[in-house]
Amino acid sequence: MSKRQKRKNVRRQSTKSGLAPGTPVFIGERKRETTRIDIIDYDDAALNEFPDTTVEQCTLLAQSETVTWINVIGLHDLGMIELIGKRFNLHPLTIEDLVNTNQRPKAEIFPDYLFIVLKMMSYSETANSVDVEHVSLILGKNYVISFLENEGDVFDTVRARIRSAKGRIRAMPSDYLAYVLMDAVVDHYFLAVERIGDFIEDIDDRLLADPQPDDVQEIHRLKREILVLRKAVWPLREEVGAIEKSESPLIHHETRIFLRDLYDHTIQVIDMVETFRDLLGGMHDTYLSSVSNHMNEIMKVLTIIATIFIPLTFIVGVYGMNFEHMPELKWPWGYYLIWLVMAGVGVGMVLFFKRKKWI
Known part of the structure; x- marks a missing residue:
């Protein structure tokens, strides 16, 4: 995200000043023209897909005994988001957080649903930076609603598993689907962190052999990328732990085991982020020392x-x-x-x- 866009988001955040709590205001970058809803409805015996469908279809399928994955793409259409919130009895504060792309990762437990906020990340080779997208999940009795900013996501492997009926996903309830979606997000954290780690190792070797003035700018760029990852991963540990330890009837005993594994994965990502953060913290001194030694x-x-x-x-x-x-x-x-x-x-x-x- 550019500095100009960040400043724009800050100004939009200030527009909420004085509004009543629960008033939805879209804060973020409008990444597509229209909001679209895609549905995958399945059980262990059947699978049905409904691309570009309506809110009414979502309501009907969510009341069935099958597992319904409702994927909402585009957060700027406040009318549709509010309509979905009314049909699924979402709290006004939940609707407010759904359209706020600056919301930090968290989990809130309500009597009828769980509200989960994540930051979906992937490393863009063309832009040479980490792409961040706001993702929200609503876990209900037989359904999961995912809210995304844009078309592209990291859930293609999940869709492939559902369509091919591989593994246990088609035989598990909706809470397992929510876990699988969260796990896909965390798996891409590993890919982003490892890619940044490759750059850090290259710079580290170059600083000792032949330091260049451009290396300082590269170090600062990687520091910003690691900071973005750190802000997304640290709250996720508490989030997954709160879901796993909650007494909500929506989380079954079979799924809690997988949530504990997901918690371990978040700890691993945090350890990697902190390690690379410490390395980058000392690289500036290493650069100055290498230049000084070369001059000496x-x-x-x-x-x-x-x-x-x-x-x-x-x-x-x-x-x-x-x-x-x-x-x-x-x-x-x-x-x-x-x-x-x-x-x-x-x-x-x-x-x-x-x-x-x-x-």
């Missing part, structure tokens, strides 16, 4: 050269004086002797430096 090596060579030439310059200066009576001036071998003395002085100083291990 250059100054060392120049100093040795200057030190060797100091006595030679002295000898040349002595015999460059304009005195008439100097004994060696009229000696036939004086010129060659002076060259021999200067060469001996230079070689002797080099041997002395090596003995002292200065070179």
Whole structure:
């Protein structure tokens, strides 16, 4: 997200000042023109898909005994979001948070549903940065509603598992579907963190071998990417833990085991993020140290050269004086002797430096 867009989001956040709690105000970047609803309805025996359907169809399917995944793409249509909220008896504060893309990850437990907020992330090779998208999940008795900002998501593998009936997903209740969606989001955290880790390792090797001024900008860019990941992952640990430990009847005993595994995955991501954060924190000092050491090596060579030439310059200066009576001036071998003395002085100083291990 650009700095201009971030400033725009801050201004939109300020428009909520003075409004009653629960008043929905879309805060974020409008990433598509229209809001669309796609449905996948399934059980262990049958599968039905309803692309680009209506809110009425969502309500009818959610009341059946099958598991219904309702995927809402586009958050800017407040009228449709509010209509979905009314049909599924969502709290006004939940509707407010659904359309606020700046909302931090959290989990709220209501009598009839669970409200889960996530940050979906993927590393963009073209933009060379982490793409962040706001994702919200509503877990009900026989349904899961996912709210996305844009068309692309990380749930293609989930759809493929449902369509192919691989594994246990078609035989499990809706809470397992919610877990699978959360797990897909966390799995892409690993991909993003590992990609950033590759850049960190490359820069770390380059700083020790041949540091360049552009490396400082790259370090600051990676610091910002790690900060974005850290803000998304740290609340997720508490979120998953709260869902797993909740006494909500919507979370079955079979699913709690998988939620504990998801909790462990969040801890692993946090450890990776903190490790890379510490590495980046010391890279600026490493860069300065490498540049300083490189400069010291250059100054060392120049100093040795200057030190060797100091006595030679002295000898040349002595015999460059304009005195008439100097004994060696009229000696036939004086010129060659002076060259021999200067060469001996230079070689002797080099041997002395090596003995002292200065070179």
